[in-house]
Amino acid sequence: MKMEEQAQIPVRLGTLAPNFRARTTLGLLTLSDFRGRWVVLFSHPADFTPVCTSEFIAFAKAQPKFDQLGCQLIGLSVDSLSSHLAWINAIGRDLGTEIRFPVVEDPSMAIARAYGMLDATAQDSSTVRSTYIIDPDGRIQAILVYPLCVGRSVSEILRAVTALQRAAHGDALTPENWQPGGAIFRPPSLTVAEMNAPCEQPWFHCLQKDDGR
Secondary structure, three states: OEEOOOOOOOOOOOOEOOOEEEEEEOEEEEHHHHOOOEEEEEEOOOOOOHHHHHHHHHHHHHHHHHHHOOEEEEEEEOOOHHHHHHHHHHHHHHHOOOOOOOEEEOOOOHHHHHOOOOOOOOOOOOOOOEEEEEOOOOEEEEEEEOOOOOOOOHHHHHHHHHHHHHHOOOOOEOOOOOOOOOOEEOOOOOOHHHHOOOOOOOHHHOOEOOOOO
């Protein structure tokens, strides 16, 4: 595994996702090779654990939907490549689910630390259950962090990618629990005239029919 040499800027929304090259269950992977696509990079505490297994099955079942959005799934943990391969084989053999997205090994915890998944002094991966949604320019657009004992909602991650893609056009803000085809807000008005334009709802909460982008 090799981290690209770059200034250590704290990972936050809008920053470039730290680039890395690492071994995965599908061969060597360099994150920057996915520029031009959306990416969901998600970490898990350990292979062969119940919560992580349930998440992997959910991601695998939802992968066709992520593929339709042009979004690449990438899993990661500090376990070794051999452990990843044995776990994925067991999921396929015993639970009937094929894992077709790459799973990155990070035994040195370099990637986990670069992304802030772990404290700099951490000696294990017990706090790692993070998700990063990365846009086609390589910038982080959403960060979701869950504790060890609680599994993620893959459907919410899928919804978040869809909403981020819709908002990326720059002509819409998506309301709570927005789904494709649902009403949207327009970006805040810049003039009094625009603010006072006819709307059945208050100017600060004026939902409008989407134009179908």
